[in-house]
Structures are given as C-alpha cells and as structure tokens.
Amino acid sequence: MSIGILVVGNRNSAVRPTSRSRDSIKTNLGRHKAATTLTCARKLSYDHGVITNRHLSATRSVWTGSARFSVRGKSLITLTVAGLLGFAAPLFAHHGNNSYDSGKRITQKGIVTQWIWSNPHCLLRYDVKDENGQVVHWLAETQAPINMISGGWRQTSLKPGDEITITIEPMKNGRTAGRIEYVTLPNGTTLHGQTEFKEDQFAPRK
8 A cells, every 4th residue: 555645835845945056056146247347358458458358367256256357467456556556646746735835945956857747737856966965856846737838838848867947845844845936947048837926036037
C-alpha cells in the first residue's frame, strides 16, 4: 500500500533563492555594472583622445559590481586624480588679497625663469641672489591676460634669461612670493602689474 503525502503551503513557503542563485544574481549584476562602466570609459577615451581602447583593460569584482580600469598598468583613478591636480595647479598659485602686505613694497633685480601667460592670473617665476650669493626662487602673480593687454603686457613680454627689475607686494607669511606692481624690462620699458593703478609713489622712475 502506498502512502501519499500532502504538503499544504502557506504564504511564507514561497520558493526562496538558494545561495547559488544569489551568487549568480550578484555575478550578473557585477558584469552588467562593469560593462556599463567600461562603455563609459571607452567613451571617455574617445572624447578626450588620451586613453585608447587597446590600452584599456578592466578588472571587476562580481560581489560588489565595481570596476577598475588600468592603462599600461596605471590605475585610471590615479590618472584622473593627476589630471584634476594638473587642472587645478594654477588655482594653487593664486592667493587672496589678504595674503599680501599691501603696505609694503620690495624691489629686486632678478633673472626670469618662466613667464606663464594664462588664466586666472599670469605668473612670473624668477631667481634672485640673496645677501650670501645664494639663488632664491621667487614667484609673482598678476592679473589675467585680458586685463594685462591694456597695460602693454604680452605673452612675449618676458622670456627665460631676461634680467629684470621687479617691484612686488610680498606675502605676509614671509614666503618668496608676491604680487607684481611693476617690472622693468631689459629694454628699459616699465610695465604695471596692477593696471588699475595710474600713479603710485612706489613707481620706478626712468
């Protein structure tokens, strides 16, 4: 005689996914997210012309669905951060008005090492010898190119090796940096760094 067993279900007896099926779901989700991220990365490489598809590889975690890309062994995240730092570099060189000692002027004779004609402020790097004959590197900023042009400044106004006489507002914290007031070029021309100043008692006289 056979015995039949009747299993009566209830609302809590619905089929639940096994651990294997849950792993499969996570794997599929991870692959989908990684594929989506890879597509975005390829689009990024196409738009910016920096990262080519043949140099792009991806490693992904099926548990988290995260993806990490590398270009010739270097993390894309690292390259992205480096790019942002490079983009922000000019911002680090800019200082607020309160950073300068507006009641003080320093006049120096120096040698130009770099003239940076760019927004938001033009930058001048130059070397000055101190009282001991040691070379000291200085950095001075001024206004944006669009403002400097009206004062006679050009991208070609200065070049490495030029001997200049420069007057700056130094920084309050004592760093070797300041804001350009006047620069006398090798040909004797004096350019104003702050173009809104028409006359000033500190202006060099020819």
